[in-house]
Amino acid sequence: MALALSVFFAACAASRPAPLPPPSPVRAAPQATPTPEVVGMASWYGPGFHGHKAATGAIYNQEDMTAASIAFPLGSRVMVTNLDNGRSVEVTITDRGPFVKGRKIDLSHKAARMIGMLDQGTARVRIRLISKPAGTREVGAPLRYWVQVGSFSDRQNAEQVRDKLASSYADVHVTDVLDADQHRYYRVRMGAFATRAAAAARASDSARFGFPVVVVTE
Incomplete structure (x- = not known):
């Protein structure tokens, strides 16, 4: 009987799967680019x-x-x-x-x-x-210049100004931004321009429409 039990436990030990190795420590993947x-x-x-x-x-x-x-x-x-x-x-x-x-x-x-x-x-x-807002320039990238033709709390007002300017300029668009109190504003802009001089020339030309025009830097 003792011999039979020894043979039985030896067979079980032989068929038991080997213990799995401990898992490798999880490492955090580095960021693609450092935080600016x-x-x-x-x-x-x-x-x-x-x-x-x-x-x-x-x-x-x-x-x-x-x-x-x-x-x-x-x-x-x-x-x-x-x-x-x-x-x-x-x-x-x-x-x-x-x-x-x-x-x-x-x-x-x-x-x-x-x-x-x-x-x-x-x-x-x-x-x-x-x-930062989607679509804006990267930190450290060269500055860009825009011609801003008003900032509105009502999107419909901004779109009316955009539509009037779009008959003369192909780069007119409406962007929106939230202020510190989470109020949303809609800005009518033209550009971007690589230099302030180019933006100033557009601002001078578009002033004929009678809207308040300002060159902004981003």
């Missing part, structure tokens, strides 16, 4: 611009979480970190600026206060892209 970042000087703007129209067509409120930059497309969400103290804030790019050499972003009064740079007026920051 810009490092440079930040400043802030407030009282002199509060209540005026921003580049998106929205009214600038210095207590909104917004900023002005030409390094990122309008409508981009970015994280701004003060490199002196490590404090960060998330803002939406709704305007163009700053127009001072070496500066990369103008924060709203509230955003500047949150990262502790009001007293100094400027700070060295890192600006990391969170998201």
